[in-house]
Each structure stands twice: as structure tokens, then as C-alpha cells.
Amino acid sequence: MADALLRLDRVTKSFGALRVTDAVSLDIPRGELHALIGPNGAGKTSLIHQLSGSLASDSGRIVFEGEEVTGLPMHARARRGLVRSFQITSILPRFTALENVALAVQSRSGSSFRFLGDAAREARLNEEAMEALALIGLAERASRIAGTLSHGEKRGLELAIALALGPKLLLLDEPMAGAGDGESEALVAILRALKSRVTILLVEHDMQAVFALADRISVLVNGSVIATGQPDAVRADAQVRAAYLGEA
Amino acid sequence: MQDLAATMPATHVASPPDRMRLIVPAFLFAALALAPLLGLVGAERYVLALFTRCVIFAIAALGLDLALGCGGLVSFGHAAFIGIGGYAAGILTASGIDDAFVLLIVALAASGVFALATGAISLKTRGVHFIMITLAFGQMAYFVANSLKAYGGDDGLTLANRATVFGRDLLADNRSFYYLSLALLLGVYVFARAVVRSRFGRVLRGAKENETRMQAIGFNPYPFRLITYAISGMTAGLAGFLLAEQSEFVSPAFMTWQRSGDLIIMVMLGGVASLDGAIIGAVFVVLTEELLSGFTEHWRVIFGPFLILVVLFARGGLLGLLTGRRHG
Ligand SMILES: Nc1ncnc2c1ncn2[C@@H]1O[C@H](COP(=O)(O)OP(=O)(O)OP(=O)(O)O)[C@@H](O)[C@H]1O
Numbered sequence: 423m424a425d426a427l428l429r430l431d432r433v434t435k436s437f438g439a440l441r442v443t444d445a446v447s448l449d450i451p452r453g454e455l456h457a458l459i460g461p462n463g464a465g466k467t468s469l470i471h472q473l474s475g476s477l478a479s480d481s482g483r484i485v486f487e488g489e490e491v492t493g494l495p496m497h498a499r500a501r502r503g504l505v506r507s508f509q510i511t512s513i514l515p516r517f518t519a520l521e522n523v524a525l526a527v528q529s530r531s532g533s534s535f536r537f538l539g540d541a542a543r544e545a546r547l548n549e550e551a552m553e554a555l556a557l558i559g560l561a562e563r564a565s566r567i568a569g570t571l572s573h574g575e576k577r578g579l580e581l582a583i584a585l586a587l588g589p590k591l592l593l594l595d596e597p598m599a600g601a602g603d604g605e606s607e608a609l610v611a612i613l614r615a616l617k618s619r620v621t622i623l624l625v626e627h628d629m630q631a632v633f634a635l636a637d638r639i640s641v642l643v644n645g646s647v648i649a650t651g652q653p654d655a656v657r658a659d660a661q662v663r664a665a666y667l668g669e670a
Numbered sequence: 671m672q673d674l675a676a677t678m679p680a681t682h683v684a685s686p687p688d689r690m691r692l693i694v695p696a697f698l699f700a701a702l703a704l705a706p707l708l709g710l711v712g713a714e715r716y717v718l719a720l721f722t723r724c725v726i727f728a729i730a731a732l733g734l735d736l737a738l739g740c741g742g743l744v745s746f747g748h749a750a751f752i753g754i755g756g757y758a759a760g761i762l763t764a765s766g767i768d769d770a771f772v773l774l775i776v777a778l779a780a781s782g783v784f785a786l787a788t789g790a791i792s793l794k795t796r797g798v799h800f801i802m803i804t805l806a807f808g809q810m811a812y813f814v815a816n817s818l819k820a821y822g823g824d825d826g827l828t829l830a831n832r833a834t835v836f837g838r839d840l841l842a843d844n845r846s847f848y849y850l851s852l853a854l855l856l857g858v859y860v861f862a863r864a865v866v867r868s869r870f871g872r873v874l875r876g877a878k879e880n881e882t883r884m885q886a887i888g889f890n891p892y893p894f895r896l897i898t899y900a901i902s903g904m905t906a907g908l909a910g911f912l913l914a915e916q917s918e919f920v921s922p923a924f925m926t927w928q929r930s931g932d933l934i935i936m937v938m939l940g941g942v943a944s945l946d947g948a949i950i951g952a953v954f955v956v957l958t959e960e961l962l963s964g965f966t967e968h969w970r971v972i973f974g975p976f977l978i979l980v981v982l983f984a985r986g987g988l989l990g991l992l993t994g995r996r997h998g
């Protein structure tokens with residue numbers, strides 16, 4: 423697996439006495455949809471924080487496209503194509519949905535140190551933003567103020583923003599959380615369509631979605647990966663059943 | 671449908687609707703352009719001096735509004751830039767250089783350099799820390815000005831004459847000086863509006879609203895804020911230059927922390943991040959100060975409670991009250 427897109431090498435992080443990430447090593451090859459599952463408080467979000475750069479690890483290495491990114495801030499990793507979404511929706515609530523996404527397009531197209539010209543009227547930015555919104559089924563909501571969207575629509579907007587960045591690796595932290603049944607199904611369909619284009623690390627509690635989508639699954643319990651493998655193998659793993667699936 | 675939406679402007683809720691965008695400033699600038707007519711009924715010299723002060727502080731308040739309103743950078747040291755602009759004019763004039771362009775360029779450069787140097791450090795902090803550190807830098811500048819013995823120390827420095835333009839004393843006339851100041855205010859206003867709507871301004875506004883989100887899409891807010899701080903400081907420096915030229919005097923009193931507080935009040939009172947509000951707030955504060963200080967030197971005792979009422983009951987500031995809309 424020398425060509426892993428993302429490689430974690432004994433990544434470790436403690437909050438005081440709590441070892442939230444315990445020597446996690448993991449390889450994610452290009453094109454894979456890798457699901458990360460585990461009970462509440464297992465440390466999934468904390469790991470996403472470390473991979474995206476919003477939380478510094480205590481030790482270990484994170485290698486993206488063969489280059490170490492361990493010390494890079496979040497914005498630098500995003501520029502390299504290591505893009506995340508948030509478990510707790512993080513958008514610009516007073517901007518329109520379109521502008522939320524257009525800013526992501528702006529981020530990767532040309533300099534933002536331009537002081538003249540109306541950014542909100544840049545057709546090229548808006549067109550690409552509309553494409554991302556349309557992909558998520560939010561095209562009709564484009565001119566709405568993002569803060570007034572429904573919960574499910576905000577989740578979709580998160581995803582549209584991430585997609586508009588043209589990511590190489592998407593770190594998705596519970597994209598279905600709080601979405602209704604219909605919305606969940608739509609999101610699964612969207613992710614299935616995305617799979618062929620972008621590598622994805624998916625944190626998700628919705629087991630139906632996970633087993634429908636994942637190429638491989640890792641199970642995180644108390645900060646440690648206790649199993650990694652094909653969905654069927656993970657489902658059959660006795661340790662996993664005891665630690666996690668059995669509870670559900 | 672898709673093409674239509676793509677060419678449609680994405681409206682930002684913090685900005686008033688299109689119609690309002692021009693009505694308020696058109697009215698404001700027309701009123702300011704006509705203000706000298708009040709001189710027909712009263713002492714023209716007094717009227718011009720008062721409104722020139724209004725316009726000059728409107729320039730400084732606009733500068734602060736870019737940082738505070740659009741960038742979320744609550745600088746409590748902006749009077750320092752006014753002082754630096756003023757001292758640049760005063761010191762050069764004292765050394766026999768009085769060409770307006772030279773003075774202006776030096777004033778802008780000096781305040782810009784001070785903004786970059788202090789901003790580079792201040793912007794490492796957030797919230798109350800940022801307020802305190804900008805206050806500290808402001809006080810530092812104040813004490814340096816006090817210690818400039820060669821330039822009058824705490825007594826200040828009188829300018830021998832106003833700046834000249836191509837060797838001619840075009841600025842000596844108070845009416846010309848007023849309209850020059852007004853033209854500069856218009857220029858600053860147009861520039862500030864362009865900046866707010868530009869790509870740069872959009873990143874700045876985004877970072878004020880949700881810094882983590884902006885970092886997650888690949889923006890480092892720091893350089894955007896630093897440049898904004900520099901533009902903001904230079905704008906206040908321009909105001910300082912004009913203030914020194916108008917009064918033909920500059921002193922450490924230009925840069926007290928109370929003055930920095932007044933600037934924040936102007937911005938908050940008018941309506942944060944609306945630009946129009948900064949002008950309204952500045953004019954209002956300068957006129958009110960003039961009016962109330964005629965009755966009592968403790969004018970702030972009256973002004974203070976009024977301020978609290980506006981902040982409590984008119985969240986969009988005076989502009990919000992006037993237009994029935996809530997901003998920022
Ligand atoms: N900043 C912090 N300081 C201290 N403890 C923290 C901090 N952030 C998270 N924790 C703790 O670390 C543990 C792991 O949290 P984390 O959010 O990573 O879990 P998770 O697997 O994402 O859970 P969930 O499925 O509920 O989202 C929890 O016990 C949490 O309370």
C-alpha cells in the first residue's frame with residue numbers, strides 16, 4: 423500500500439488522562455470509501471479534527487499524498503485537497519447558500535486578494551457553486567440565507583461546500599446525523615455517486631448506510647482501532663460484535 | 671433556471687436592499703455638501719470648522735468600521751493613527767516641507783507601517799485580548815508623542831501654515847478645505863464599499879462570521895485581517911493629517927484612549943458594518959459633543975445614557991432607526 427492517499431502512523435492524542443486517540447495507524451488507498459464506526463465518545467470526531475488540522479496530535483505522523491502534513495494548519499491541508507465536513511453544522515449563517523458554496527469555489531480559483539469587483543456577481547464562481555448545490559439537490563435554495571435553511575438542508579449545504587472545493591479526500595463526520603429518512607436515502611445515493619470520483623473517510627452511526635457504501639470499515643473503541651477490513655469480515659468479528667454492534 | 675440563478679447577485683443579509691444602498695449615501699453626501707449654507711445665517715468660519723471636523727471624523731470612523739464592522743476587529747487604539755497622521759504633517763511642516771502630496775504620502779506611510787507592525791502582533795490574539803493590546807499600543811503612541819520635546823511635548827505643535835499644492839496655498843481657504851475633505855470622504859466611502867463587496871471583503875466578512883468554516887475551505891484569515899487593519903489605520907491616518915491641517919495644530923490629545931473610544935462609539939451608534947452608519951455616527955457625535963459641551967463640560971454624563979439607550983433599543987444603530995432596518 424505504498425500509494426495510500428492518506429496514511430496514519432501511530433497517531434496519538436490525550437485530553438488529560440483520557441487517551442482519545444491511541445496509536446491509530448491506518449492506510450486509505452485512493453478511490454476507497456472507508457467507514458469509521460464506533461460507539462459515542464470513541465474518539466471519531468477527535469480523529470477527524472487531527473486529520474483536518476484543527477486539533478494537534480501529541481505524537482504520530484499523518485501523511486497525505488506521500489507528504490507529511492502533521493504540522494500543517496487546517497487551511498493549508500484544505501488547499502491540498504484534504505477537506506472535511508463538520509458533525510455540528512458549520513456554515514456562514516448570514517450568507518446565502520450560494521455564497522457559502524461560492525466562497526469555497528473562490529478559495530481554489532485565483533487570488534482572493536482582489537479589492538475591486540463584486541464577488542457575489544462573479545458568474546464563474548456562482549456557476550460552479552450552483553453545480554455543487556444542484557448535485558445535492560439544493561439548487562432551488564441557492565438564494566436563501568443559509569441560517570434559515572432546515573436542518574437537513576444545512577447538512578446538505580455542508581456537503582456541497584466540501585464538494586465545491588474539489589477534494590481529493592473527503593472527511594465526512596456524520597453527514598446523515600439528524601437527517602430524516604428520505605434525506606438519508608438521498609444522501610446515500612449522493613455518496614454512492616461520489617465514490618467513483620473521490621476518496622472518502624466516512625464517520626457514520628447509520629449502519630445501513632455504512633454497510634451499503636463502505637469498501638472497508640474500521641472500528642474505533644476507546645481511541646483504538648480494534649478491527650479493519652471488508653464489511654462482511656467486520657460484521658463477523660467477534661470483538662466488534664461484543665464491543666459495538668452487539669450493543670446497537 | 672440554473673443560469674438565471676448563477677447570474678443573480680447573491681445578496682448578503684447584512685447589506686440593505688439595492689434601493690436603500692444609494693438613497694442613504696446620496697442623502698448624506700448631499701446634506702454634507704449643502705452644510706456650509708448654514709454659514710449664511712451664522713458665523714461661516716464656525717460652521718465650516720464644525721462640519722470639517724464632522725467630515726474628518728467620518729473618514730476615521732469609516733476606517734474603523736472596515737476593521738470593526740466588516741472584520742470583527744475591535745480596535746481600541748485607532749486614535750494613535752489619527753495622531754501619527756497629524757504628527758507626520760506637523761513634523762514635516764516644522765522642517766520646512768509643506769507640499770500637500772508629500773505630507774499626505776508620509777502620513778499614510780507612517781500610519782500604514784505602524785498598523786502593520788502593531789497589527790501583526792495584535793492579530794495573534796482574539797476578543798478582549800485584542801481590545802487590550804490595541805489599547806496598549808495606542809497608549810504607547812500617546813506617550814511617545816508626549817515625549818517629543820523637540821515638537822512641543824505635551825503642549826503639542828503649531829503648524830506655521832497649511833500645506834501647499836504645487837506651491838500654491840489652495841488649502842488656506844476654509845471653504846476649499848471643507849470640500850477637499852468632503853471629496854476625500856467620498857473617495858474613502860466608495861473605496862470601502864468596493865472592498866466590502868470584493869473577493870477580499872467576502873473572505874473578511876466570512877472570517878468574522880465563522881472563522882473555522884473559512885479555514886476549512888482553505889482560507890487563512892490572518893493576512894486578510896492584517897491588510898484590513900493596515901487599510902483601516904491608514905484611513906485614520908488620513909483623518910489625522912486633515913485634522914492637523916485644519917486646526918494647524920497637532921498634540922498628544924489627538925491620540926488619547928478617549929478619542930479611540932469615541933471612534934468606536936461613532937461606529938456602534940451609526941450601525942456597525944453599514945459604512946453609511948459610520949458617517950452618520952461621526953456627524954452625530956461631533957455635533958452632539960459641540961452642542962452639549964456648550965451647556966456643560968460634563969457632556970458625557972448626558973451622552974452616556976443616550977448611547978446605552980441606542981445600543982439597547984436600536985440594534986442597527988441610528989441608521990437602523992432611520993431606515994427601519996436592522997443591520998449587522
Ligand atoms: N476538547 C476536549 N477536551 C476534553 N475532552 C474532550 C475534548 N473533545 C472531546 N473530548 C472527549 O473525548 C472523547 C471522544 O470524543 P469524540 O467527539 O471524538 O467522540 P466521537 O467518537 O466523535 O463521539 P460521537 O459518536 O458522539 O460523535 C469524549 O469522551 C469527549 O468527551
Ligand SMILES: [Mg+2]
Pocket residue numbers: 466467468509
Ligand atoms: Mg463525533
